[in-house]
Amino acid sequence: MLQIKNVYASVEEKDILKGISLSVNAGEVHAIMGPNGAGKSTLASIIAGKEEFELTKGHITIDGEDITELDAEERAHKGVFLSFQYPVEIPGVSVTNFIKTAINENRKAKGLKDMPASEMLKKIKEKADLLEIDRKFLSRSLNVGFSGGEKKRNEIFQMAMLEPKLAILDETDSGLDIDALKVVANGVNKLKNKDNAVIVITHYQRLLDYIVPDFVHVIMDGKIVKSGTKQLAYELEEKGYDWIKEELV
């Protein structure tokens, strides 16, 4: 589904990604781990199409189609979803109005009419229940005054509503207590099926107890330096990243 081929990327002329290749198939969960500043979030941003990040070399394709030149919204229309590490506060726009707008904009891009109000309402209710989200929460301004846990839960709620092909969860576990983490992970697992894929970006192995990856990749200094199974995550948890560095030398 997703092919990243030898991607180099920079922000403000600083090279961050230095030749990343990654292949993700439908039905798979990939975890991307690595120390701070290794390029994990940059990789997420470059897939989602953030303008400040410049792809200097390489290609990204979704189902064989090159998306490197597409705008962020066009990538979303192709089924890419990024759960933000720091979701942005938008005062004056309720969670409900925001998600309605997003869904209908996606439909518009596909040449579909707006989703009928009753269907929208039903879907919102269903997905809110899945993530144990209180109805009152839906009429609040998007992310304004939300706790860390509420913000992340709201991200996964949006993912549930938009049903992306490829979901990238950027540090979704940060700022979550164990109960919130379970709810979020449970939501992701229920949304997971054979036709979609998930990339989990995380510092810690903790989240991977709940969202079990098929593959684990370690990024260091803008490159994937090691790939393996879930076992690799345990090793990293136990031994840190230094042994990989030593291995590389």
Add this chain to the structure above:
Amino acid sequence: MSLKEKLQSSYLAFEDHLQADSPLHDVRNKAMKSFETKGFPSKKEEAWKYTSLNALLNKEYSIFPKNDTAIEFKDVKKYFLNDIDTYKVVFIDGVYSSFLSQITHDVIDVCLMSSALNKSKYSSIIETYFNKAANSDSLTCLNTAFAKEGAYIRIAKHKEAQKPIEIINFATGTEAATMLQPRNLIIVEENAHVQIIERHQSLNDNEVLTNSVTEIFLEKRANVDYYKIQNDTQNASLIDSTFIQQQRESICSVHTFSFGGKLTRNNLNFKQLGEHCDSILNGVTMIEDKQHVDHNTLVHHIAENCESHQDYKGIFDDSATGVFNGKVYVEKQAQKLDAFQKNNNILISNKATINAKPQLEIFADDVKCSHGCTIGQLDQEALFYLRSRGIAKKEARALLMYAFANTVLEGVKIPELKGRINKLIANKIGVNLGFDL
């Protein structure tokens, strides 16, 4: 002949029709003299530093425009609030249009300034209120000298206007350039309530200069919600001066929506004379091209235990220019005050300009006064967030602009008006988001 000279000779002609030796005539003469001495304001004056009238003053305005132009209701229907029933006081080129209006004398007076100025039964009211709240700025004086028509509204004690009142001034643009000087007087007695919507609207692209003055008196516990919709054509300019006097426990809110016009200057003056008054000044400015909007506010706190809240949002595109000059003046005896002023601006283009100047002058020592002013661009991270959800750039920008203006919009208490303003904003940005904020 300069505009000033033209106005002077026009005044002499106008005076011929007036009753000599009346107190009102004295007020006019004095006002005219004051205008003659001061002349039009120039950029040398602090209050006009960022707004120049020069380009407006060299036009050949017709001071008393012909008024034989008929307007069909269907052509102007869109300027009215059609979804709900309203009182309407409508003027065409400064002349009352009974055809388009719906006035009343039943319990409340929603009628004409010309009646109030000329009929003897109103003479004591005119003596008590006319020009008593207005200041002596030269343009206000000019309006006072020429005042002859506008809305006269009086809500009697403990009464509530059952419908909002729309005051609409149409300019037909029959003449190449027209000058209009409407004058409104609004008296809201003890515990009375009223909602008013004011609009100045040109019907073509000819030059129009409107110098409007409104005086509003709120007696004890009176409540006024006033909405100004400024969405005029590209050659229409407006100098709007509103003077509000509040007695104890009265609440007055003024929302100003400035969406278009060549040059718009809003002078909004509040004077709180009694304790426990609340004054609310809100505004959304959204302009582009070379449009100019200047908000000049003054809240004069004289009594104790009062509040004032100002929230002005501005979005400026292309080469548009904006001014926010907000002053809160607190007298020594106005203790236990809570005054708050906020002015936030977004510059969409590199050529847009905003000059913001918040001023607090405080002579009391036990007050809470705060102000904040920001100037920035649309938040890029927020824009990416919206776009990453599949919302196209244009819609995402619109959504952020809506969100930005929302704190002001939510203060609009007439749902149909709020819906209308939402539509105006959507039209301006060129998108339909499918929901109202």
